[in-house]
Amino acid sequence: MSTTAETAARGQPRRRMRVDGWRWGGRIFLVFMVLYTALPMIWMLLTSIKSGFAAMQFPPQWWPDQPTLASYQKLLDPQNSVGQDFLRFFWNSLFVSTATTMLSVIVAVPAAYAFSRFTFPGRNFLFFAVLLRNMFPAVIFLVPLFILMRAIGLVNTHGSLILTYLTFGLPLAIWLLKGFYDNIPVQLEQAARIDGATRFQAFILIVMPLSAPGIIATAIYSFIGAWNEYIYAYTFLSKNEQLTLPVGIQRFFSENTTDFPGLMAASFIMSVPVVVLFLVLQRYFVRALTEGAVKH
Amino acid sequence: MTILTGKTGTRGGLRPLLRKIWEHRADYAYVLPAIAVMLIVIAYPIYYTVELSFFNTPPGLQLRDKIFVGVDNYTAILSSEIFWKVTSNTLIWTLASTFIAFVLGFACALALHRDFVGRGVLRAILIIPWVISAVAASYIWKWIYHSDFGIIGAVLVQFGLADRPPNFIDSVSTVLPSLIVVNIWREFPFAMIMMMAGLQTVPDQLLRAAKVDGANAWQRFWHVTFPHLRNVSTVTILLLAVANFNSFIIPWIMTGGGPSNASHIWITHIYELAFGRQRWGVASAYSVLLFLILMMFGYFYVRALSGNERKDGSA
Amino acid sequence: MAHVVLKDLVKTYGSFKAVNEVSLTVNDGEFVALVGPSGCGKTTTLNLVAGLIPITSGDIVIGDRVVNDLDPKDRDIAMVFQNYALYPQKSVYKNLAFPLQMRKLPKDEIERKVKEAARVLDMTELLERKPRELSGGQQQRVALGRALVRDPAVFLMDEPLSNLDAKLRVQMRSEIKRFHQDLKATIIYVTHDQLEAVTMADRMAVMNGGYLQQYDSPAQVFAHPVNMFVASFIGSPAMSLVPLEASTTNGNIVLTGAERWSLELSPRNARKVARAATRKVVLGARHSTIKLHKSAVPGSVPAKAYTVEPTGDITFVQAFVSGAIVNVSVPPAIAVAPDEQIWLEFDQERMHLFDGETEMALEAD
Numbered sequence: 013m014s015t016t017a018e019t020a021a022r023g024q025p026r027r028r029m030r031v032d033g034w035r036w037g038g039r040i041f042l043v044f045m046v047l048y049t050a051l052p053m054i055w056m057l058l059t060s061i062k063s064g065f066a067a068m069q070f071p072p073q074w075w076p077d078q079p080t081l082a083s084y085q086k087l088l089d090p091q092n093s094v095g096q097d098f099l100r101f102f103w104n105s106l107f108v109s110t111a112t113t114m115l116s117v118i119v120a121v122p123a124a125y126a127f128s129r130f131t132f133p134g135r136n137f138l139f140f141a142v143l144l145r146n147m148f149p150a151v152i153f154l155v156p157l158f159i160l161m162r163a164i165g166l167v168n169t170h171g172s173l174i175l176t177y178l179t180f181g182l183p184l185a186i187w188l189l190k191g192f193y194d195n196i197p198v199q200l201e202q203a204a205r206i207d208g209a210t211r212f213q214a215f216i217l218i219v220m221p222l223s224a225p226g227i228i229a230t231a232i233y234s235f236i237g238a239w240n241e242y243i244y245a246y247t248f249l250s251k252n253e254q255l256t257l258p259v260g261i262q263r264f265f266s267e268n269t270t271d272f273p274g275l276m277a278a279s280f281i282m283s284v285p286v287v288v289l290f291l292v293l294q295r296y297f298v299r300a301l302t303e304g305a306v307k308h
Numbered sequence: 309m310t311i312l313t314g315k316t317g318t319r320g321g322l323r324p325l326l327r328k329i330w331e332h333r334a335d336y337a338y339v340l341p342a343i344a345v346m347l348i349v350i351a352y353p354i355y356y357t358v359e360l361s362f363f364n365t366p367p368g369l370q371l372r373d374k375i376f377v378g379v380d381n382y383t384a385i386l387s388s389e390i391f392w393k394v395t396s397n398t399l400i401w402t403l404a405s406t407f408i409a410f411v412l413g414f415a416c417a418l419a420l421h422r423d424f425v426g427r428g429v430l431r432a433i434l435i436i437p438w439v440i441s442a443v444a445a446s447y448i449w450k451w452i453y454h455s456d457f458g459i460i461g462a463v464l465v466q467f468g469l470a471d472r473p474p475n476f477i478d479s480v481s482t483v484l485p486s487l488i489v490v491n492i493w494r495e496f497p498f499a500m501i502m503m504m505a506g507l508q509t510v511p512d513q514l515l516r517a518a519k520v521d522g523a524n525a526w527q528r529f530w531h532v533t534f535p536h537l538r539n540v541s542t543v544t545i546l547l548l549a550v551a552n553f554n555s556f557i558i559p560w561i562m563t564g565g566g567p568s569n570a571s572h573i574w575i576t577h578i579y580e581l582a583f584g585r586q587r588w589g590v591a592s593a594y595s596v597l598l599f600l601i602l603m604m605f606g607y608f609y610v611r612a613l614s615g616n617e618r619k620d621g622s623a
Numbered sequence: 624m625a626h627v628v629l630k631d632l633v634k635t636y637g638s639f640k641a642v643n644e645v646s647l648t649v650n651d652g653e654f655v656a657l658v659g660p661s662g663c664g665k666t667t668t669l670n671l672v673a674g675l676i677p678i679t680s681g682d683i684v685i686g687d688r689v690v691n692d693l694d695p696k697d698r699d700i701a702m703v704f705q706n707y708a709l710y711p712q713k714s715v716y717k718n719l720a721f722p723l724q725m726r727k728l729p730k731d732e733i734e735r736k737v738k739e740a741a742r743v744l745d746m747t748e749l750l751e752r753k754p755r756e757l758s759g760g761q762q763q764r765v766a767l768g769r770a771l772v773r774d775p776a777v778f779l780m781d782e783p784l785s786n787l788d789a790k791l792r793v794q795m796r797s798e799i800k801r802f803h804q805d806l807k808a809t810i811i812y813v814t815h816d817q818l819e820a821v822t823m824a825d826r827m828a829v830m831n832g833g834y835l836q837q838y839d840s841p842a843q844v845f846a847h848p849v850n851m852f853v854a855s856f857i858g859s860p861a862m863s864l865v866p867l868e869a870s871t872t873n874g875n876i877v878l879t880g881a882e883r884w885s886l887e888l889s890p891r892n893a894r895k896v897a898r899a900a901t902r903k904v905v906l907g908a909r910h911s912t913i914k915l916h917k918s919a920v921p922g923s924v925p926a927k928a929y930t931v932e933p934t935g936d937i938t939f940v941q942a943f944v945s946g947a948i949v950n951v952s953v954p955p956a957i958a959v960a961p962d963e964q965i966w967l968e969f970d971q972e973r974m975h976l977f978d979g980e981t982e983m984a985l986e987a988d
Contacts, residue, residue, distance in 0.1 A: 034525050038419035042430060045416055048493065049434050055459055056448045070473075071462050119341045126338030133328050138339060140610045148350070148602055149554030151575045152595045155582050156356030157349065159369065179349045182342055199708035202675050205695040206702045206779075207769070208725030221712045240441035242557050247583060258443035262561065265447075272451050279444035283436075290439045291432050301505035 060084070060276035067272050083277035094264075098278065100253060101260030106285075108170050108256055109238040112177040116185055116234040117227055119178065124189030125215065129198070139190075150176075150243045161248060172248045173256070177241060181234030188233075188300050192226035193219070229300030232293050236286045257282045354599065360592035367586030381593035390569055390577070398553065398573040400484060405491045405552040410545055412492065413499025418529075420500075421507050431504075438497035442557035449490040450562050453477050477563050480570040487571055490558055495551070499544050506540035507533070542612040550605055574598055625686035625699075625776035625809060626651045627672065632681035634667055641667045643833040644681070649777075649826075652807040654800075656824035658814055660856070664833040665813045666781055672811060673779050674698050686776055696725070701770035705782040707762045709754035715741075715765050716750040722773045740772040760791045767802065780812045784819065796823060817857045821845065829853050851982040854907050854975055860939065863913075863949040865906045866979055869896045878904060880945035884924050889971040895985035896976060903979025910952040912970040915940060915959070923966035928959050942967065 059067055060083055062076040089095035126132075127139050157176060158167070166172035196219055204214035220227075242258040249255055255263065261282065265275045290297070361381055363374040385391050420431055437445065452459050453476040461473025476486040510533050518528045556575045559565060565572035565580060572580075574594070582591035627649040634642040642664045649655045657665040670676045672683055674695040683690050690698045701722070709718050719740055723733040741747045744764050754762055763783060770778055783799070784792045800823050803810055814820055820827045821841040829836040829844065829852075837849045841857075848854035854862045867878040870885075876893040877885040888896060896904055916923055926942040926949065933939075933955055940951045940959050944967060951967060959965065976985040 035422075038422075041415055042419045045412065045496075046430060046433055049437055049497075052448050052452055052493065053436065055452060059451060068457055070457060071466060072457060072459060119345060122338040123342035126335055130332065130335040130338070132332035132335040133325055138343060148599070149556065149575050151554075151556060151578050151582075152357060152599055153349065153353040154579070155360065155588060155592060155595070156353035159356065159371065160348075160352060175345070176349055178345050182345065186342065197706055197708060199704045199706055200710060202670075202673070202695070203702065203704060203708035203769075204710075204721070204725075205675065206673055206698075206700060207722035207773070208696040210694065210696065213725070218710055236439060240443070242441070242443050243579075258441055261447075262443060272454075272457075275447050276451065279440075279447050283440040283444050286439050286441070287436055290435065294432065294435065298501060298505055301501060 056276045056280060060273055060280055062273050064271055064273055068270065083271075083273045084281070086274065087277055087281060097252070097260065097264065098281075101255050101257045102281075104170065104254060104260075105239055105256040105258075105282075108173050108177070109235050111170070111174045112181065112238040113231050113235040115174065115178055116181040117231055120182055120185035120189055120230060121220075121223075121227065123182075124186045125193050125219070127186065128190045128193035139186075154243065154247055157244075158247060167248055168251050168254060170254065173238075173241070173244055176244050176248075177234075177238040180237050180241070181230065184233055185230035188230055189223060189226045192223045192300065196222050225296045226300045228293055228296040232289060232297055235289065239286050357592050357595045357599070360588055361596045363589055365588040367588075369586075369588060377589065381589045382597075384590055385593055385597070390572070393569055394572050394574055394577045397484060397569075397571065401488060401491070401555070401573050402549055402552040404485075404488050405495065405555075406545060406548045408488075409492045409495040409548055410499045410541075412496040413501075413544075414503045414541075416496065416500040417503035417507055420504065434500060435497045437494050438501075442494060443561060445490060445494050446558050446561035449493070450477070453486060453562075477571075478567060480567055483563060483567065483571045487559055487562060490562070491552065491555060494558075495548060499548060502540055502544040502547075503537065506537045509540075510536045539612065543609075546605065546609045546612060550602070550609070553602070553605070626653075626684075627777055627809065627811065628682070628684040629668070629672070630682040630684070632668065632671060632683065633679045634664075634671055634676065635679045640833050642671065645830075645833075645835045647828055647835060647838050649809060649811060652809055654803045654808075654810045654812065654823060654825045656812045656814055656820035656827040657830060658817055658820040658827055658856075659830035659836075661815055663830040665815075665830050668830070669702075669779050669781055669811060669813045672777075673700055673702055699776040700779055701773050701775040701777075702779040702781065703766045703770050703783045705785055707754070707766040707783075707786070709762055709765055709769075711754055713753075714750065715746070715752050715754070715757070718754070718765055719750075719768050719772050722769060726773075736772050740768045743771070744768045759787050760795065763787060763795055764798075767799070771802075771806075776809065778808050778810045780810060782814055783812075785814070785816065799823065818859060821857065829856060831856075847984070848907075848975065849984050851905060851907070851977045854977070854984075858909060860910055860950050862907045862909050862975070863947070864977070865908075865944050865947040865949060867904055867906055867945060869899070869902045869904045878906060880924060882925055882945060886924055886969070887922070891987050892971055892974065892976060894987045898987075899978050899985050901978055901980045904985070905977040905979050905982075906969070907975035907977060908949070908969050909973070910939065910950040912973040913949065913951045914968040914970075915951050915953050915957065916966040916968060919966050920968060923968040926965050926967045928961055928963045928965055930961060931959050940965075 058074075058076060061079045061081060062073065063078065063080055063082065066073055066076055066078065086092065086094050087098045090099055127135060153176075161167045161172040166175070200218050200222070201211075201214040204218045205211065209217060240258065241256075242262075245256045245259045246262075249259065252263070261275070261278045265271065265278070360374075362376060362378060364377050364381075365371065365374040416434055420427055420434075451457075453461075455461065455473060455475045455478055458473060458476070460476070461470070464470040465473060475482070477483045514532050514536070515528055518532050523531060554575055555573070556579065559571045559573060559576050560579070563571045565576045575598075578591050578594045578598070581587045581594065629645055629647050632642055632645045633640065645664075645668060647655075657668060659665050667676070671678050672685075674690065674693060678691060685698055685700065710721065713721065716737060719737040720733050723736060728736075737750075738747070741750055744767060746761065746764055746768065749757065749761060749765070754765065757765065763786075766783065780799075784795050787795060796819060799812075802808070803823075812820075812824065821844075824841060826838060826840050827844055828838045831852050837844055837853045839847075844853060844857055848857060848862075851864060855864060865880075867880055867886075870877060870879055872885065875887055876896050877887050878896075879885045914923075919925070924944060926944045929941045929943055929948065931938060931940050936955070937952050938955050938957070938959075940953060942949050942951060942965060949967065953959070977983065978985055
C-alpha cells in the first residue's frame with residue numbers, strides 16, 4: 013500500500029506536466045479554430061448592419077460608424093416588393109423543408125425498423141443500395157430527373173423538390189435509425205406483445221418513444237438538408253413566386269451585385285432557423301450518431 | 309439468427325428462395341416506400357443518363373429528335389483539353405479538402421473530449437458552419453475575399469503585408485486554394501461530430517490499462533484511441549471525400565468555375581455543359597464516367613460500413 | 624391457472640434444428656424448469672410457448688386450447704425476461720398498468736390491481752420511480768409484478784435471476800418459490816443454472832442440443848440420470864465420470880482401469896454391465912459417495928491426488944483415476960498432499976454405470 017502511494021506521488025508531477033503540454037496545445041488550437049469559424053460570421057453580422065455606402069470603403073469600417081437595421085427592415089417588410097419576395101421565399105423554404113422532413117420520418121422509420129428486426133431475403137442488398145444513394149451527386153440525376161419531372165408535370169412545383177429531397181435524407185436517416193433499433197432490446201417488444209399489444213401497438217407504444225432521439229436527429233438532418241438545398245431548386249423552379257431561399261437570394265442579388273449589407277442580412281436570416289434548430293437539438297444529433305452510427 | 313438464415317439463403321437455390329421471400333412478404337411492406345422513392349429518383353435516372361450519353365439530343369431536350377452517336381460523346385470528352393484541367397482541379401479539391409477537414413475536425417474532437425468550462429459553447433460555435441447553407445457561406449466568403457473591400461485584403465494592407473488587396477478568387481493561381489479554405493470551413497465540423505461520437509465509444513478501461521502499462525498521452529492515443537476509431541475514421545473520410553467530389557455550390561456561386569476554368573471541378577463542369585450549353589449528350593457521358601468512379605468509392609464505402617455490420621453481429 | 628402440453632414440438636432455422644420433437648406436459652399449478660447449457664434450445668422452447676416465434680411443427684396446448692397460431696397476446700400468458708424488459712420510459716406504475724390497459728380494463732380497476740400487486744410485492748413506495756432508478760432486485764420484482772398483475776394462465780420465466788448478484792439471487796429464488804406456492808401458479812422457468820432448477824422446480828426438463836434429455840422430479844434426475852450428459856450437468860461439483868473396460872475373470876464381472884487394477888462389481892451392478900452391448904463402460908460417482916483411503920483396502924482402486932481444495936467444513940480432492948479426474952470430498956481433518964498415492968472406494972449402491980458408446984445409463988432390469 014505504502015509503496016504504491018509513493019510511486020504515485022513520485023509519478024504525479026512529471027505526468028501532470030506532460031498532460032499540461034498537450035492541454036495547452038489543444039487550447040491554442042481551439043482558439044485558432046474558433047477564430048477561423050467565428051470571424052467570417054461576425055463579419056457577416058457587422059456588414060449586415062452597415063449602410064451600403066459604409067460597406068464599400070477602404071480601409072473598411074471595422075465597427076460600423078452608424079449601425080443600422082435598414083437591410084433587415086427592407087427584407088422583412090411585407091409592404092415593399094423586396095420584402096414581399098423575400099418573405100415568400102422564406103415561406104416556400106419552410107413549406108418544402110417541413111414537408112420533406114415529415115415524409116422522411118414516415119418513410120424512414122418503418123424501413124429502418126425492418127432492416128433492424130427482420131431477416132427477409134435481400135435485406136443486406138437493399139440496405140446497402142439505400143446507403144449508396146449518398147454516393148451520388150445531384151448533378152448526375154439532374155438531367156433525367158428534369159425530364160421525368162417534366163413528363164409527370166412536376167416542374168415548377170414544390171412537389172418535385174420534396175420528392176427529390178426525400179432521397180437525400182433517407183439513407184442517413186435509415187442508417188442512424190437502424191442503429192437505434194438495433195440497440196433497443198427485442199425483449200421490450202416481446203414483453204409488450206405478451207402484455208397484450210399487437211406487433212404494431214408494440215412498435216408505436218414502446219419502440220417509437222425510445223427511438224425519439226434518433227427520430228429527432230434524422231428530422232433535423234432532413235430539415236437542414238432540404239432548407240439548404242440549391243441545385244435542384246435552381247434547376248426545377250423558374251417562376252419567381254416559387255423559389256426557395258437559397259435560389260431566391262441568388263437571383264435577387266445577381267441583380268443587385270453591390271448590395272453586400274443586404275446580402276449579408278439575407279444570409280443571416282436564412283441561417284437563423286437551421287442554426288437555432290440545430291443548436292437546440294444538437295445533443296440528440298450527437299447521441300444519435302454515437303448510438304446509431306459509430307458504436308461497436 | 310441472421311447468420312443462420314444467411315447460410316440457408318446461399319445454399320437454397322431458387323425455389324426455396326422464392327418461398328422464403330413469400331414467407332417474409334409482410335416484412336417488405338416496411339421497406340417498400342423507401343425503396344419506391346429510391347427507384348423513382350435513382351434507378352430510373354441512372355438508366356436514362358446512360359441512354360442519353362449515347363445520343364445527341366437537341367438543346368431544347370426534345371427527346372424524339374435525339375440521334376444515336378455511339379461513343380462519340382465519350383471520345384469528345386477524353387480528347388478535350390478542359391477534361392484534364394477539370395480532373396486535376398477535382399483531385400486537388402477533393403484530396404486537400406478531405407484531408408485537411410478530417411485532420412482539423414479530429415483535432416477539435418480530441419481537444420473537446422475532456423470536459424472543461426465552456427466546452428458546450430465552443431462545440432456549438434464550431435458546428436455552426438456545417439449547419440448554415442452553402443449558399444450563405446459562399447456569399448459570406450465572397451464578401452471576405454472581395455478584391456476591393458474584402459476584409460482579408462484590408463487586414464493585409466493594414467499590417468503592411470501587401471501593397472494593395474490581393475485578388476483571391478479572381479486570379480488563376482489563388483482561386484482554387486481560396487475556395488478550398490471555404491470548403492474546409494464548412495466541412496471540418498462534420499468530421500468533428502463524427503469523431504466526437506467515435507471518441508465516446510473508446511473504452512475507458514483500455515485507456516486506464518494503457519496508463520498502468522506506462523503509456524504516455526501520445527502513446528495512448530496512438531495505440532488505443534486511434535486503432536479503436538479506425539472504422540469511424542474510414543467512414544468519415546469516405547463521406548467527406550464523396551461530398552467533396554460532388555460539391556457544386558461553393559465553386560458555382562463564388563466563381564462559376566472561373567477565372568478561365570481554374571476553379572471548375574467535374575460537377576460544375578457537367579452542370580455548365582448540360583444547363584449552360586445544352587450539350588446533353590456530353591454531359592450525360594460525363595455523368596456516366598463520374599458514376600463509374602463513384603461506384604469505386606461506393607465499394608469501399610459499403611466495405612467500411614459492412615465492417616461495422618459484422619462487428620455488430622458478433623458483439 | 625391451466626396446464627400446458629407440448630407435443631412433438633419442432634423449430635428449425637434452415638437446416639439447423641433448434642428444438643427437436645420435444646414433448647412434455649406441465650400440470651396445472653406445477654413449477655417446471657427447463658434447464659440445459661446455453662444453445663440447448665430451452666429459451667427457444669419458451670419463446671415457442673409464448674408465441675414470440677412461429678413453430679415449425681407440433682402442437683402447443685395451453686388450458687384446453689391449441690394455441691399454435693395465436694398471437695402472444697391471445698395466449699393468456701405472462702413472461703418475465705432475463706433483462707427484465709421493463710419499459711424504460713414508463714414509471715413502475717405505468718409498467719404494471721400496461722398489460723391491463725392493453726386489455727382495456729376500466730381505470731379504477733387497473734388502479735386497484737396495480738396497488739394490490741405493489742402491496743403483495745412490497746414496492747408501493749416505488750410506484751412513481753422509473754426503472755433506471757431501481758436496483759437490480761427491485762427491477763426484478765417489478766418484472767414479476769407486471770406478470771402477476773395480469774393473473775394469467777401460465778407464467779413463463781426466462782432466466783429471471785441470472786442478472787442478479789449471487790446473494791440477491793438466493794433471496795429472489797426463495798421469493799419466486801414462495802410466489803409459486805401462494806398463487807398455485809403454473810410456471811415454466813428457463814435456466815442454465817442447474818442449482819436453480821433443482822431447488823425450485825417440481826419437475827425439471829433437462830435439454831441438450833435441441834433434444835429433451837430427461838423430464839422428472841429433481842430428486843429422480845439427481846439420483847437416476849438417464850445418460851452421461853444429465854449425470855454431469857446436474858449436481859455441483861459435477862459427477863465424476865471414469866471410462867473403464869468391462870471383462871470377466873473367474874466368472875465375475877470386473878471393471879479394469881488403465882493402471883491394470885480391476886474392480887469387482889456388486890451383483891446388481893454386474894447385472895447392469897452384463898446387459899450392456901459394449902465392453903466400454905463409464906463409471907459415474909458423486910463426490911460424497913466415494914471414500915478416500917491412505918492405503919489399499921479391498922474394493923478400492925489406486926489414484927493419485929492432483930489438487931486439494933479446502934472449503935472449510937469439507938475438503939475437495941481431485942485425483943486421477945485411470946486418466947480421468949475424480950472429485951472426492953473428505954473431512955478437513957484428513958490431510959492429503961498433491962501427487963500423493965491414495966485409494967478410492969466407490970459406494971456400489973450409489974454408483975452410476977453408463978454405456979461407453981451410447982452414453983445411456985445401464986439398467987439392471
